Amino acid sequence: MIFYTEATSIIVNVVVSLLALMAIGISLYFMSVRSGCSWKGVLLRYAITIGMQLAALALAVGLALLVAVFMDRVIRSMTWFTSTWTIFGLYLAPIIFGMSILPALYLEKTKRDPLVLGFRIQLFMHSHCFWLIVIMVTLAGLSIRSAYLIMLYVLFDIVALIVNLVTKCHRKAYLFAIAVTVCQILPFVYFTYLCTAALLTLMHMQGRFFGYFAGYFPSCLRVPLIMFFRKTRTIVLCFLGITILFIVIAVTNAGFPYKEKTSAQRYSLIHAHRRLHNADGTTRMDESEWPQDRH
Numbered sequence: 001m002i003f004y005t006e007a008t009s010i011i012v013n014v015v016v017s018l019l020a021l022m023a024i025g026i027s028l029y030f031m032s033v034r035s036g037c038s039w040k041g042v043l044l045r046y047a048i049t050i051g052m053q054l055a056a057l058a059l060a061v062g063l064a065l066l067v068a069v070f071m072d073r074v075i076r077s078m079t080w081f082t083s084t085w086t087i088f089g090l091y092l093a094p095i096i097f098g099m100s101i102l103p104a105l106y107l108e109k110t111k112r113d114p115l116v117l118g119f120r121i122q123l124f125m126h127s128h129c130f131w132l133i134v135i136m137v138t139l140a141g142l143s144i145r146s147a148y149l150i151m152l153y154v155l156f157d158i159v160a161l162i163v164n165l166v167t168k169c170h171r172k173a174y175l176f177a178i179a180v181t182v183c184q185i186l187p188f189v190y191f192t193y194l195c196t197a198a199l200l201t202l203m204h205m206q207g208r209f210f211g212y213f214a215g216y217f218p219s220c221l222r223v224p225l226i227m228f229f230r231k232t233r234t235i236v237l238c239f240l241g242i243t244i245l246f247i248v249i250a251v252t253n254a255g256f257p258y259k260e261k262t263s264a265q266r267y268s269l270i271h272a273h274r275r276l277h278n279a280d281g282t283t284r285m286d287e288s289e290w291p292q293d294r295h
Contacts, residue, residue: 016155017137034171082257089242101237153184
């Protein structure tokens with residue numbers, strides 16, 4: 001176990017953020033030199049992809065929340081309690097769909113752009129790294145030490161970018177994806193371990209939340225690589241189809257959250273009513289306890 005003080009963590013987060021921004025800036029410069037596009041033109045495209053990536057992230061979270069609200073309305077919000085495999089289709093698939101559809105449509109509309117496809121995909125990856133940096137710095141500023149999770153992803157992403165810049169693989173249409181994939185193996189394994197442990201211990205309380213969390217970070221830096229495939233829209237729409245299929249499964253008996261042999265339904269019935277008073281006799285708190293599962 002590696003541990004360090006909060007002050008050290010702030011320094012580490014700031015240094016990693018600065019290195020990341022510098023590496024991204026150098027990458028953008030080489031893009032303009034290699035493509036013949038002006039420096040301002042590359043910056044403009046990067047600004048557009050930053051906004052596009054933010055919209056994609058908002059869409060991804062919105063779709064996952066929409067599914068959650070729907071499942072709650074049809075009284076199937078606890079489907080994942082027993083059939084944990086439904087989390088993928090109900091909450092991870094819409095996240096991947098939301099993160100992919102807008103970039104896919106944008107890249108399709110800009111086929112004749114002076115920047116080659118590989119450079120435009122790298123712009124989306126740099127844009128996502130930018131937003132991770134913003135989140136990391138914000139969490140560090142709020143003294144939330146979990147920012148180290150995001151720092152790991154940013155650090156290994158920048159290592160991959162530096163490798164690509166040194167080896168000049170960033171110029172190749174597909175070769176830069178190799179370094180990105182290899183460098184993300186360690187943080188992916190570590191983060192998957194954390195999410196698995198969290199799901200196994202907190203499933204009954206925060207199952208959907210950890211579903212969002214587990215889907216967002218492991219896939220965020222690899223989703224843009226989908227754009228290399230032909231018929232990208234078809235591939236992306238498959239995730240929407242998976243979501244619809246799992247919703248259908250979840251509303252049937254197959255998605256009933258309580259199984260006699262594995263997860264018997266339990267009721268937490270607490271008949272407690274407490275009233276707390278201030279020194280002057282006024283009521284400070286008047287509340288009743290409720291069961292954890294309102295269904």
